[in-house]
Amino acid sequence: MPEAYPSKQSTAAKILKMRFSILLFLISSLLLALSAKSFEIFPSRQEEDLVLWSWESADNFDFIESKQKPPQIAAYQGTIVLGRETATLVPRKNTLHIPLGIQSFPVYRIETARPNEPSSKAAFKAAELILLKRLAKNTVSRLQIDFDAGYLDRKVYGDFLKSLKEQLPTRTKLSITALSSACLADKWMKELSADEVVCMLFSMGKGKEQILNSLTKRLPNSGGKQVQSFGISINERITNQSLKQSGVLRPGRRIYAFSSLGWTRARYSYLLKELGQK
Amino acid sequence: MKAVFPRLAGLVLSLSLAINYFSFPAQACGPDFDAAVLINGIHPDLSLKKFAAGNLGIIQPGWAKSYLIVSYRYLNSMPLDAREQESILHLWQDRLQKMQGFYAPASSDPCLSFFKLRGHVLSKELKKDASRWDFEFADAVSDNAFENARINLQSICKKYGSMSSAAIEWVKAQDQVFGINSARKQAIPAALSSGSAPDLQIQRNYQIAAANFYAGDRGLARSIFEKLAESPASRLRDLAAYMAARIVVTDALDSKSSEDVDKASNYLQAVLKKSSASSFRLDLQDLLQGLGYLQESRTESIEKLLKSVMQPHSERFGNNVGDLSFLMDQCESINADDPKEKEQRSSDKSEISKQDLADWLNCIQQSDQTWWFLSVEDQKKLDSERAENARHSLDRWRKTNSLPWLIAALSTNGLDAKAHPDLFKAAESLPKTSAAYLTAEFYIVDALIKAGRKAEANQRLSRILAMPNLPPSSRNLFKTQNLLVCKSVAEYLRNIVQNPVSISVDIDPTQLPDNWQTLEAKNAYFTLPSCLGSTQIDDLNRNLPQKYWLSFAKDKSISRQLRANLVRSAWLRSVILGEESGLEEELTSLYPSLKKLVDAYRGASGAEKKFALAYLIIKNFGMSPYLDGGVERHAVNLEDFDDYNANFWIPEAAVEDKAKADKSSQEDFYNDRSGVSFFGATRIRQMLKFYSTPQLRSLLSPAELKILQKERDLIYKNPPSKFLGEAIIGWSKIKPDDPRVPEALYKLNRLPKWSALTKQGSGYSHKAYLILHQKYPKSSWTKKAVCWY
Secondary structure: OOOOOOOHHHHHHHHHHHHHHHHHHHHHHHHHHHOOOHHHHOOOOOHHHEEEEEOOOOEEHHHOOOOOOOOEEEEEEEEEEEOOOOEEEEEOOOOEEOOOOOOEEEEEEEEEOOOOOOOOHHHHHHHHHHHHHHHOOOOOOEEEEEEOOOHHHHHHHHHHHHHHHHHOOOOOEEEEEEEHHHHHOOOHHHHOOOOEEEEEOOOOHHHHHHHHHHHOOOOOOOOOOOEEEEEEEOOOHHHHHHHHHOOOOOOOOOEEEEOOOOOOHHHHHHHHHHOOOO | OOOOHHHHHHHHHHHHHOOOOOOOOOOOOOOOOEEEEOOOOOOOOOOHHHHHOOOOOOOOOOOOHHHHHHHHHHHOOOOOOHHHHHHHHHHHHHHHHHHHHHHOOHHHOHHHHHHHHHHHHOOOOOOOOOOHHHOOOOOOOOHHHHHHHHHHHHHHHHHHOOOOHHHHHHHHHHHHHHOOOOOOOOOOOOOOOOOOOHHHHHHHHHHHHHHHHHHOOHHHHHHHHHHHOOOOOOHHHHHHHHHHHHHHHHHHHHHOOHHHHHHHHHHHHHHHHHOOOOOOHHHHHHHHHHHHHOOOOHHHHHHHHHHHOOOOOOOOHHHHHHHHHHHHHHOOOOOOOOHHHHHHHHHHHHHHOOOHHHHHHHHHOOOOOOOOOOOHHHHHHHHHHHHHHHHHHHHHHHHHOOHHHHHHHHHHHOOOOOOOHHHHHHHHOOOOOOOOHHHHHHHHHHHHHHOOOHHHHHHHHHHHHOOOOOOHHHHHHHHHHHOOOOOOHHHHHHHHEEOOOEEEEOOOOOOOOOOHHHHHHOOOOOOOOOEEOOOOHHHHHHHOOHHHHHHHHOOOOOOHHHHHHHHHHHHHHHHHHOOOOOOHHHHHHHOHHHHHHHHHHHHOOHHHHHHHHHHHHHOOOOOOOOOOEEOHHHHOOOOOOOOOOOOOOOOOOOOOOHHHHHHOOOOOOOOOOEEEOOOOOHHHHHHHHHOOOOOHHHHOOHHHHHHHHHHHHHHHHOOHHHHHHHHHHHHHHHOOOOOOHHHHHHHHHHHHHHOOOOHHHHHHHHHHHHHHHHHOOOOHHHHHOOOOO
């Protein structure tokens, strides 16, 4: 019997094994559900859905309590400035302390030295080399790129992400940020090689009212297959109130949170309260 | 020695070796727009030379401590002498440049200046728009290193010629030192042959020492620097001596031994003795001062510095102010999480507050910014601290009767003649020559406005605004106040026109214009061509009758750009209202690109005239009957599309919607029609908000109010879709072969997306879509019209 064709018997055994696994899973879930404490283990909102952006401020996340499922930290590592054909990394200047057990992943901001001109392929290639060199030492679970791609940069940015994604280890997810307008109307990001698109719902500028109104009718999304996450800022109470009312900040969503002055215990507690977790 | 070494080791480096980075709240990412700065809220106006010389203007609570310390000196009748002024200017300019970070203009970039000279030597001139980001060099190379390298290269160019082999060889060696190559790899250049000119050998040895310093071989670097420090007098010799001293200090800090720190102190003192004429004397003093901080606690250092900045004629005044403000800012507990650290900072703060200057700074300064986040409890605490500061300031003023405390009492309490008659009287009695005069006048006028004593306020403001040489931010603040008390529409229009102190990217923390360093070199105030203030901009757009728009548009005393905007709006209002404006000539002279379109409109009649008018408007995305404060439409040209939705117009409601106005949020900078940016204290921001109370209607006669209402009704009933749609669709039926029609129809189709989505607009969009697809199926405009809105 050729080995390429599994025998009926072995298939049946596999199905049986699978059924057993399913049964085991169901039983353990039931036991867990019956335990009174289990309800405390799973709060109303899963905290792994929460990511704190640690931007350019001296952050120490020791205040995160280990008994809870902790948030992840999206740790800003620096800004890559695109020149005409070069890219330069301006590294993070402030300290960052993340206690053991808290997952984190790097974030790089990309800026262009000439915002009114299209960025060059060569500059993006140089940026790619910087990123790959920085990431070569450790495999990270996720890499986030924060770039406000202008209209003229779209093609070259798309190529950059594609090439970057191809060279990242398979287990490294590529996350990108997006202006809210790009997730509501102009869905040019749908084809981009990213696993996650974070729609930025803060500092929305003049179109803010319009965007908040449209959120009551539909949820922003990149239009592609990427996981859709949302970015908020704890500085914008009124905006967040509106996002809550329109259901954007509903449990089950992956939320990124920004704090302009960095994170402290009080700011984190406030965020959890805002998100209905405490 | 107290056990403060580890904490202060970093501090010494920060203070003395160069403050490389100023922590500033991170801004959210997003597009950065140009905005007009009408009031500098975090630093005084350019040129800072005027301020350093005692022209304080209205002292603002949002200014950084270093400016407030200088204000305190002048308020105490302790003016800065020339040396003190020079040293404080050096501190401010250095800090502002570092704060600018990404927003630093290329013209003042030492890195780019070096590459320019290097390019010249190598006959590779840089492109006009070159930026530092176009070059590859090692991360460790600082701006100071670029500046020193440029000076060294310049001296070689001067002696040997800019394209001489000496200059080229120097550049090649420096490329190795700085790692100017695609791998950004640094290397140590080879020594010059013994037959080379002595000055070139000194230069090369300096390069070798610097390369060793970068490579981490500090011992070798120090010995070469020390040898160079023995060479004949030159700037390079002084620099070498400084570098050797810097290595000694760094080694002492690394060793963490008090013995080594003492040795380093002795070494520095000896160098200073020998270097009385060194160009780096102040830098050497900074190193020594830094080591001194290691022997003290934070409060001890602050207390010493508080005394030293009040000593007249100090050579190190600027750097003492720098160190003091740095250390005092560290006592702010806003970002401390650890309760112990929070407590320590708070106890340090109360300890140092025993000294008058520190107490005054703690009371008067309000360094909060719009993007600060405070939890409800934090906010309550801050509010109660501020209330306490206000009470304390009043007490201190009553006890001391001093000018600084008078200003603190005014600034923290505001002024209310009934609640604090003594304070009001004291403020009123200041002579014009007093350093506190303008600040006091600002609060007096505010009190008069709030008490409804508008005539008195107007009288005072007329006197103040007639003063020559007012700092521009102060002038704009007084003009903003005047908008609430003026006696006529003409006066109102005179005051709403203001000259910005800067056009800056709205998130640049320094709010400086691009060429600020050139402006700093002059001893004069700097302003840009006039624009409109933003506090009353909604009032102007809603409540100014058309006859005033027309006269305002003809005022030739205002800047060309503002007049262009005004003429555009006034002309468009006239055509919407169906009136003759007589502004077509002005319009084409201010916008030459409109000439053909205006001529076509003027030369046509009947339906064609209406169409020509609609075509003229719809071809120019910036056409709007409304004006913005500051920078209009993100500085996009009239004919260009604004990617951020400032295209055409949405009619203002015919009747005020008070509920909507009240809902307007305070949480970010953006108002619908504001291209103005203000970074500064919340208290001033709140005052500006109060000054946005509409005034125009109170200046109009009943007859004018009636006319105004009719005009508002008519503009409201003519949104762009309707106003342009009727003419375009009408003409497309009469003259379908007019080549302008498909373009006009396409734009009409998109208009709801570009202005406002309304049922009426959607109807015109649909009609335009159908006509395009039925009558012009092959037109390129039809291909772009894929749906209606």
